[in-house]
Amino acid sequence: MKPLVSAVRVGKKFGDHQVLYDINIDIMPGEVVCIVGPSGSGKTTFLRCINQLETIEMGALYLDGELTGYRVENDIVHRLTDKEIARQRRITGMVFQRFNLFPHMTALENVMEGPTRVLRQNRQAAREMAMNLLARVGLVDKADAFPNNLSGGQQQRVAIARALAMQPRLMLFDEPTSALDAELVGEVLAVMRDVAATGMTMIIVTHELNFAREVADKVVFMAEGRVVETGPPHQVLENPQQARTKAFLAAVVSKKQEVA
Amino acid sequence: MMLSLGLEGSMNDQRKPDMDLIDISKLKHARPLHIGRLAAAALLLAAVAYIAYAFAVGTIDWSVVGEYMFSERIMRGALTTVVISVIAMAIGIVIGILTAIARSSRNIVLSSAAMFYAWLFRGAPMILQLLIWYNLALVFPTIGIPGVWEAKTVVVMTPLAATLIALSLNQGAYTSEIIRSGMLAVDIGQYEAAKSIGMTYPDTLRRIILPQAMRVVVPPLGNEFIGLLKVTALASIIGFGELLGTAQDIYYSNAKIMEMLFVATIWYLVIVSVLSIVQMWIEKRFARGFANGGRHG
Numbered sequence: 087m088k089p090l091v092s093a094v095r096v097g098k099k100f101g102d103h104q105v106l107y108d109i110n111i112d113i114m115p116g117e118v119v120c121i122v123g124p125s126g127s128g129k130t131t132f133l134r135c136i137n138q139l140e141t142i143e144m145g146a147l148y149l150d151g152e153l154t155g156y157r158v159e160n161d162i163v164h165r166l167t168d169k170e171i172a173r174q175r176r177i178t179g180m181v182f183q184r185f186n187l188f189p190h191m192t193a194l195e196n197v198m199e200g201p202t203r204v205l206r207q208n209r210q211a212a213r214e215m216a217m218n219l220l221a222r223v224g225l226v227d228k229a230d231a232f233p234n235n236l237s238g239g240q241q242q243r244v245a246i247a248r249a250l251a252m253q254p255r256l257m258l259f260d261e262p263t264s265a266l267d268a269e270l271v272g273e274v275l276a277v278m279r280d281v282a283a284t285g286m287t288m289i290i291v292t293h294e295l296n297f298a299r300e301v302a303d304k305v306v307f308m309a310e311g312r313v314v315e316t317g318p319p320h321q322v323l324e325n326p327q328q329a330r331t332k333a334f335l336a337a338v339v340s341k342k343q344e345v346a
Numbered sequence: 347m348m349l350s351l352g353l354e355g356s357m358n359d360q361r362k363p364d365m366d367l368i369d370i371s372k373l374k375h376a377r378p379l380h381i382g383r384l385a386a387a388a389l390l391l392a393a394v395a396y397i398a399y400a401f402a403v404g405t406i407d408w409s410v411v412g413e414y415m416f417s418e419r420i421m422r423g424a425l426t427t428v429v430i431s432v433i434a435m436a437i438g439i440v441i442g443i444l445t446a447i448a449r450s451s452r453n454i455v456l457s458s459a460a461m462f463y464a465w466l467f468r469g470a471p472m473i474l475q476l477l478i479w480y481n482l483a484l485v486f487p488t489i490g491i492p493g494v495w496e497a498k499t500v501v502v503m504t505p506l507a508a509t510l511i512a513l514s515l516n517q518g519a520y521t522s523e524i525i526r527s528g529m530l531a532v533d534i535g536q537y538e539a540a541k542s543i544g545m546t547y548p549d550t551l552r553r554i555i556l557p558q559a560m561r562v563v564v565p566p567l568g569n570e571f572i573g574l575l576k577v578t579a580l581a582s583i584i585g586f587g588e589l590l591g592t593a594q595d596i597y598y599s600n601a602k603i604m605e606m607l608f609v610a611t612i613w614y615l616v617i618v619s620v621l622s623i624v625q626m627w628i629e630k631r632f633a634r635g636f637a638n639g640g641r642h643g
Contacts, residue, residue, distance in 0.1 A: 182539065
């Protein structure tokens with residue numbers, strides 16, 4: 087089996103400031119991977135590189151075996167056109183920290199937009215599928231509501247349905263519960279658990295370590311733009327090998343105790 | 347905790363016996379005397395009465411105003427003003443949107459050209475632009491595409507054509523900056539969300555960004571439209587028969603100068619009032635998903 091995502095010595099700079107160094111990760115179809123780490127560690131940037139919201143400057147990133155963002159001919163690198171990049175993005179669905187629903191469209195229209203505009207499905211079929219997806223995230227009764235009239239948790243569930251409507255093979259979640267009130271986190275995690283149960287390949291940048299422990303096949307710990315440690319959750323989160331990982335987990339635990 | 351409890355206790359001790367008897371919702375409330383309001387109203391009334399009196403005894407023939415208000419020439423002038431404004435605004439919005447998109451393009455040639463266009467047509471006075479377009483024949487006796495189509499400039503550049511071109515190009519330059527500010531007001535996350543579902547850039551602009559930008563730009567565009575409507579009056583200097591020009595033509599022959607100017611004023615105010623209603627309706631349409639416009643029913 088070949089990996090769905092393959093990062094090979096990926097590096098990324100913002101101007102002179104390097105934010106990613108030498109990232110090497112293979113993600114197999116069906117795997118659920120949680121990326122954890124302190125803020126500023128580059129985990130969100132790496133996620134955004136996968137669906138080309140950011141460009142990489144070093145190394146190479148493959149989606150389903152295809153080099154992303156570039157085409158190499160006779161050792162010369164050509165940037166792909168916007169259209170080709172849009173096509174490559176169709177493998178992935180993305181869920182944002184701040185939901186980013188389209189505020190001038192109802193929940194249903196948000197979910198239907200991709201299938202009708204991009205996949206050119208007929209409206210009736212798209213509508214049916216969108217309603218099924220809204221049912222899956224528990225929001226059929228909110229189909230005609232506008233995002234501004236939904237709670238944060240509801241908006242994020244619509245956003246997940248919108249991403250799933252494109253029938254992606256890989257779902258990317260960028261801190262999907264970080265902007266939510268504490269009592270709304272659970273409903274979003276429940277939907278994500280449900281998506282994971284369908285065998286979807288998922289990469290989740292998260293601070294919810296308990297969720298990672300429970301759902302992830304693999305946990306990647308990043309700090310200062312590098313992958314520090316990778317492994318199954320019980321290993322990385324319970325029995326970390328690296329001093330940096332131990333320090334991070336200790337800080338998280340003591341913060342939790344402070345709150346409690 | 348202890349401190350506040352202690353305070354409460356001491357307050358209870360000092361409470362006067364009638365403290366339990368007053369409930370402000372059960373008592374009659376004194377009416378406040380709005381002295382400022384009364385004074386302002388009195389002053390304004392006096393001013394209005396004075397102005398009304400001045401007009402009543404002034405040498406204005408109100409029957410002439412009434413007579414010409416709905417005369418065919420005036421009505422045609424008013425209609426011309428409205429039609430030319432609507433067309434110039436429509437063209438201006440199309441040019442404005444294209445220019446705004448070009449301006450925010452990564453293509454440096456396009457963005458520079460857009461900037462140059464806005465700079466040129468916002469910079470030169472409107473009246474000057476009207477005169478230049480109208481007198482274009484002095485520079486280019488014939489215009490056209492060589493070998494395909496050619497015409498004498500004097501014939502093509504009628505007052506109507508010159509007015510329409512000058513107003514549209516000027517309006518496009520102003521509108522482009524308004525549209526651009528509206529596009530900038532849309533959250534960057536909207537572009538990213540559209541990208542993430544595989545939308546192309548043109549689709550993203552048409553379906554996601556512009557509809558949201560429109561919500562922000564309708565009020566300033568309404569303002570622009572009213573400005574444009576009044577600027578059409580300038581076209582009278584190149585002999586274009588809009589509302590003010592028509593009123594002037596009439597008073598040149600009947601010498602009822604103020605009467606005709608009042609007729610024109612009243613028509614401008616009526617047109618602007620109707621436009622404000624249209625603007626409210628458009629605003630409501632683009633408010634879909636926001637506040638009142640977002641609620642069903």
